[in-house]
Amino acid sequence: MNTTTFHTDLLIIGAGPTGLAAAQLALEHGYEVDLVDDNFQSGGQIWRGGAQTQHDKRAQLLAKMLAQSSRLRCHFQSKVVHLNGSINQFSAVLDHVQNTTSTSSRIMAKRVIIATGARELLLPFPGWTLPGVTGAGGLQALAKSGYPVKGKRVVVAGTGPLLLAVAASLVERGAIVTHIVEQTSFSKLKRFAFKLFATPSKLWQALGLAWKLRQQQYWSTAFVLEALGGKRLERVVIQHAGERKTIECDFLACGFGLVPNLELAAGIGCKFDTTKLPEESFMRSPLTLSPRLESSIAGVFCAGETTGVGGVDLALVEGRLAASSAVLSLKQAQTDNTAPNETEAQQQLANTIVEAKADRNKWQTFASNLESTFALREELTQLCRDDTIVCRCEDVRFQELKIHPDWRSAKLHTRCGMGPCQGRVCGTANRLLFGWERDLGRMPLSASPIESLLAIVESKEVTSNQEIT
Numbered sequence: 001m002n003t004t005t006f007h008t009d010l011l012i013i014g015a016g017p018t019g020l021a022a023a024q025l026a027l028e029h030g031y032e033v034d035l036v037d038d039n040f041q042s043g044g045q046i047w048r049g050g051a052q053t054q055h056d057k058r059a060q061l062l063a064k065m066l067a068q069s070s071r072l073r074c075h076f077q078s079k080v081v082h083l084n085g086s087i088n089q090f091s092a093v094l095d096h097v098q099n100t101t102s103t104s105s106r107i108m109a110k111r112v113i114i115a116t117g118a119r120e121l122l123l124p125f126p127g128w129t130l131p132g133v134t135g136a137g138g139l140q141a142l143a144k145s146g147y148p149v150k151g152k153r154v155v156v157a158g159t160g161p162l163l164l165a166v167a168a169s170l171v172e173r174g175a176i177v178t179h180i181v182e183q184t185s186f187s188k189l190k191r192f193a194f195k196l197f198a199t200p201s202k203l204w205q206a207l208g209l210a211w212k213l214r215q216q217q218y219w220s221t222a223f224v225l226e227a228l229g230g231k232r233l234e235r236v237v238i239q240h241a242g243e244r245k246t247i248e249c250d251f252l253a254c255g256f257g258l259v260p261n262l263e264l265a266a267g268i269g270c271k272f273d274t275t276k277l278p279e280e281s282f283m284r285s286p287l288t289l290s291p292r293l294e295s296s297i298a299g300v301f302c303a304g305e306t307t308g309v310g311g312v313d314l315a316l317v318e319g320r321l322a323a324s325s326a327v328l329s330l331k332q333a334q335t336d337n338t339a340p341n342e343t344e345a346q347q348q349l350a351n352t353i354v355e356a357k358a359d360r361n362k363w364q365t366f367a368s369n370l371e372s373t374f375a376l377r378e379e380l381t382q383l384c385r386d387d388t389i390v391c392r393c394e395d396v397r398f399q400e401l402k403i404h405p406d407w408r409s410a411k412l413h414t415r416c417g418m419g420p421c422q423g424r425v426c427g428t429a430n431r432l433l434f435g436w437e438r439d440l441g442r443m444p445l446s447a448s449p450i451e452s453l454l455a456i457v458e459s460k461e462v463t464s465n466q467e468i469t
């Protein structure tokens, strides 16, 4: 079989802020970088539409720098479906999907940075499968890609600062955001706002959003009980201030925060430790990482929201930290360590690592505030009725699941989590509803064409037989 194979120093998976910052640092030090993302351009979730098109100056600078580099290869619309190997000989198999055709390729790399970001946490409630009910970030992404929301009445619900960002971008595109429904309490929000003084850029961002949304109704201690309609959504029922309130709307954009995408890290075998995480914690990542963000597999680094949800500033700093660590380890492995400027370059990297670690601490404090403020309330686990669908891929209802003792039993008997999303949606929901832990790490990560499966078999042979030279 004729799969194209690329050889590189550093493979970065994910071209969001983390991946872009990591690529920039490695390129500055003269290394070859392959950057992979399943979107059709760089920017990740926050800089959707391309890093080069954003108001954020950091995005523009990163995009410009990357566009000018001859040592960078970008693979967009390419999903890493398999990753294996060990230091100096990692192998990733990519599925490229363009129009209706799909091809595969392979990247052989000396070091890997996993920067696969996070996804929305969606929770089931009666009516959540009606057309017109979407994730909060989901509707934002659709609208940013041109989906018409002008004149549509939207309720934005769930939890976290993302609700404000979503509501603001929908309003900008002409939607009528009638209500923002936040499940956390007003007193928690007040404490969070006070803590924002420690990170003035976030405070300004919050004030800017509050100003843009001054005409929208903002309800705290409120959550969706039910979405109602015939063929599509017509109204939602909200629990607010001890009362059930009904709101007419065209869209309900509902997201309960973000959860790290851990499948790739788990699939290659990075160690996890769930014992240190509070049970109700969804935003944190159980990945075991060194202070330099190296995983339990030497040469594999994890950064950005894969390591826990904390916003774009934390993502950028972690990208730099992971790349500095990866580049330093490449330099230390070089045979000619005595070359002129080499000691100086290594010292410079060591300094970058120290600075990035300090910055990381600051933004991690912000991340902890996020987590404690927007922890999910108990009532959200009680919303399902017996006939509420929990696994939308396989149409599995709450009553079919509740009789099972664990995820495995539920999966084997009902096919829950065995559809196209492979439990990415219902797996997290089931953790909240039943306390079940999902098995994360199975390769290939998604249904793949035969060509990719053959490339995976070849990869296993290659990585066990040869080192990259």
Ligand SMILES: Cc1cc2nc3c(=O)[nH]c(=O)nc-3n(C[C@H](O)[C@H](O)[C@H](O)COP(=O)(O)OP(=O)(O)OC[C@H]3O[C@@H](n4cnc5c(N)ncnc54)[C@H](O)[C@@H]3O)c2cc1C
Residues within 6 Å of the ligand: 013, 014, 015, 016, 017, 018, 019, 036, 037, 038, 039, 043, 044, 045, 046, 047, 078, 079, 080, 081, 115, 116, 117, 118, 119, 120, 137, 138, 140, 141, 162, 165, 166, 258, 261, 264, 303, 304, 305, 306, 310, 311, 312, 313, 315, 445
């Ligand atoms: C739906 C959504 C909307 C958001 N909107 C906002 C917002 O409006 N404002 C805000 O401040 N923050 C927003 N955030 C949070 C924001 O994404 C983060 O703060 C920040 O972008 C994290 O950067 P990252 O690089 O770690 O991850 P991301 O930006 O998520 O980038 C990770 C990239 O990796 C790619 N990827 C994942 N797995 C693979 C794979 N196997 N193969 C190839 N590519 C892969 C993903 O497609 C993605 O492009 C949003 C998050 C989500 C999930």
